[in-house]
Amino acid sequence: MSVRTRDSLGGAAAVVGIGATEFSKDSGRSELRLAVEAVRAALDDAGLTPGDVDGMVTFTMDTSPEITVAQAAGMGELSFFSRIHYGGGAACATVQQAALAVATGVADVVVCYRAFNERSGRRFGSGVQRREPSAEGAALGWSLPFGLLTPASWVAMAAQRYLHTYGLTPEAFGHVAVVDRKYAATNPAAYFHGRPITLAEHAASRWIVEPLRLLDCCQETDGGQAIVVTSVERARDLPHPPAVITAAAQGAGRAQEQMTSFYRDDLTGLPEMGVVARQLWRTAGLSPADIDVGILYDHFTPFVLMQLEEFGFCKPGEAAEFVAEERLPLNTHGGQLGEAYLHGMNGIAEGVRQLRGTSVNQIPGAGRVLVTAGTGVPTSGLILGADG
Numbered sequence: 023m024s025v026r027t028r029d030s031l032g033g034a035a036a037v038v039g040i041g042a043t044e045f046s047k048d049s050g051r052s053e054l055r056l057a058v059e060a061v062r063a064a065l066d067d068a069g070l071t072p073g074d075v076d077g078m079v080t081f082t083m084d085t086s087p088e089i090t091v092a093q094a095a096g097m098g099e100l101s102f103f104s105r106i107h108y109g110g111g112a113a114c115a116t117v118q119q120a121a122l123a124v125a126t127g128v129a130d131v132v133v134c135y136r137a138f139n140e141r142s143g144r145r146f147g148s149g150v151q152r153r154e155p156s157a158e159g160a161a162l163g164w165s166l167p168f169g170l171l172t173p174a175s176w177v178a179m180a181a182q183r184y185l186h187t188y189g190l191t192p193e194a195f196g197h198v199a200v201v202d203r204k205y206a207a208t209n210p211a212a213y214f215h216g217r218p219i220t221l222a223e224h225a226a227s228r229w230i231v232e233p234l235r236l237l238d239c240c241q242e243t244d245g246g247q248a249i250v251v252t253s254v255e256r257a258r259d260l261p262h263p264p265a266v267i268t269a270a271a272q273g274a275g276r277a278q279e280q281m282t283s284f285y286r287d288d289l290t291g292l293p294e295m296g297v298v299a300r301q302l303w304r305t306a307g308l309s310p311a312d313i314d315v316g317i318l319y320d321h322f323t324p325f326v327l328m329q330l331e332e333f334g335f336c337k338p339g340e341a342a343e344f345v346a347e348e349r350l351p352l353n354t355h356g357g358q359l360g361e362a363y364l365h366g367m368n369g370i371a372e373g374v375r376q377l378r379g380t381s382v383n384q385i386p387g388a389g390r391v392l393v394t395a396g397t398g399v400p401t402s403g404l405i406l407g408a409d410g
Contacts (some may be wrong), residue, residue: 110396
């Protein structure tokens, strides 16, 4: 695949199992145990055993190595193991890597996983602390001395420019928070189950970094999530209808940095997600009108709006109205603002549930789901579809 041509991966592999721990603020157990619990749950869901697994994929940020998880989960020999960089941007790329391995015969059954104690342990929202010297750190060094120390502060720069360019107020971001929390309120697995919010409550929440308020920022979560990928042919013999990987893509834009791409000509979009969007539409042969559900990475509300615009669901500056009118069901699990912050892996699971018809907020007739990974960083995306 390249940024210019259609690839041949689509339709070769499918998600056949999903499994997670509970989502909490204090898991009380190690990240390795969370990973193993999620992996075993996903394999049980798929009707497979640890002995069936010969491939593993996770994030570079995960503290539980593939071979350690394999050993603890009772797996045997592995022919494939891989890690994806850039934090939440890795989520959908783990599934892409699994699909590539399956499609090329490198592995037969691949488990993708992510597990962390992100609330009771290392909190990403606390900002840059004790980083090892790196080229990425050098790039951050241009921003840190001026007080841009946290993810919220980095996103706030682009968010402020977005509001200025399109003549909007911070209420534009509130529509995303309200929709997410609406779905979380009816999802028993969500941390904010039973707790919807209004636009007024969004506007009354405290400032974090202007123009971002508390309710524009995702929560911090302890937990684990795993995804099982195999061939479409094998998937048809397993308990659940396969969620076919119709298209999968990664993307990095020009002048790309990790969360601080402030030297681009324009700060009102997400060029890296634009790369992903073009690849997904080209490979799948689809357009925004063909998507039934959108599971868009929502660590911060402004970047949900920019994603909708990068994918062509609406014109630049019009995404807030698009969300307010609920023209596309978004984050039906409650997203990372409402359900849990699992670096986007729980969003992939929700996409699978929508295709199976088992979501607690099921969209009737859902046959194609768009899922995206972390924004502001090199990122990834998926289009999942029903078999046949």
